[in-house]
Amino acid sequence: PVGPSSSATIHVPENKIGIVIGPKGAKIKLIQEKSGVTRIDTQGQVFTITGKPENVARAEAAIKELIEKGYCALAFEGFSENVINVHSSHFPDLIGKQGAVVRKIKEELGVEINFQDVPKGSNKKAKVTLAGSATNVEKAKTVINNIILYNHDQLTHPGEVHEELDIEPWAYRYLIGSKGSEMKHIQHNWKVKVNIPRETSANDKVLIVGEADQVERAKTYCEKLIWNAENNSKGRDKADNATADPWGDEEPEEEWMKGYMYKR
Structure with missing residues (x-):
């Protein structure tokens, strides 16, 4: 019956x-x-x-x-939900231009990713929620941690590699150059991204990210800059008056980002 x-x-x-x-x-x-x-x-x-x-x-x-x-849990075999606490300054890198990075993770691994809604200019950690099959949630977590630490992952940035440079904070300004001139030269000449540690960085090393041969060339140039700084007649303890913002401007929050933010 x-x-x-x-x-x-x-x-x-x-x-x-x-x-x-x-x-x-x-x-x-x-x-x-x-x-x-x-x-x-x-x-x-x-x-x-x-x-x-x-x-x-x-x-x-x-x-x-x-x-x-x-x-919803019903949609996944072996459903798992995981929350990572991430400083909200990493959200633009995790979301990517027009959502390209987060979309790639979702499509390749079949997981759902939600970013906690944060006020503009927030200086706090916020939640990134991952949901899907347990195996793929763990894979997505690894991808996200790699992007936070190294600014790339093979899944989302195929072909990119990184080099870490152990540079003391006093020397950052020599990497940056007057009004950012050295930084612009490095990034434009070798099409690499150079990340200088800031308060909210997960990595305390200077990072150079891009294609292997370009990263190697940029690294050699950076090492020369630092060698010159260490052997500079001004010396490491004598700061010059020209102080530059070592990190540049924050990337503005773009309209498309709002689609990935949600309130919890």
């Missing part, structure tokens, strides 16, 4: 309908299959779930989770 059938309705906010239904209805079909409900009617903002009571409850919980978090 067929068991008792029940139904439940759930209100889905208009701005969450696309997230719940998914591309070409993929998410809602997945919930229907995994929960075992008979049907989910998605007319307007009120969704009606029909099926056995326990299955209806499972589907309802999954839809509520999608509304709240943008993902």
Whole structure:
């Protein structure tokens, strides 16, 4: 005999309908299959779930989770959720230009990634939530930690390598040059990114990131600059009056970043 059938309705906010239904209805079909409900009617903002009571409850919980978090445990085999506390200054690197970095991690590993909403100019740590199968969540965590430490990972920045230079803070200004002249020369000439440690950096070394041959050339140039600084007649303890901001301007928060921030 067929068991008792029940139904439940759930209100889905208009701005969450696309997230719940998914591309070409993929998410809602997945919930229907995994929960075992008979049907989910998605007319307007009120969704009606029909099926056995326990299955209806499972589907309802999954839809509520999608509304709240943008993902649901039901969608993954061996579901795992992990939170990393990251200084919010790393968010632009983790998100990437127009979301390219975070999108690559999500697509390649099939995980969901959410960034805690932070006020502009925040100087605090914030949560990055990873969700998906346990194995892939761990892989995503490694990718994120590599980007924070080394500004790249093979998954998101294929072909890039890095070199770490152990340079004392007094010498940073020689790497930067007057009004950033040396830094501009290095970055433009060899198409590398040079990261000088700042208060919020996870890595206390000077980092050069880019293609291997370019990184090697930039490293040689940086080492020459430091050798000259150490043998400079001014000496390491005599600061000159020209002080430059060793880190340059913060990258502005761009409009597309807002799509990756959420309130928890």
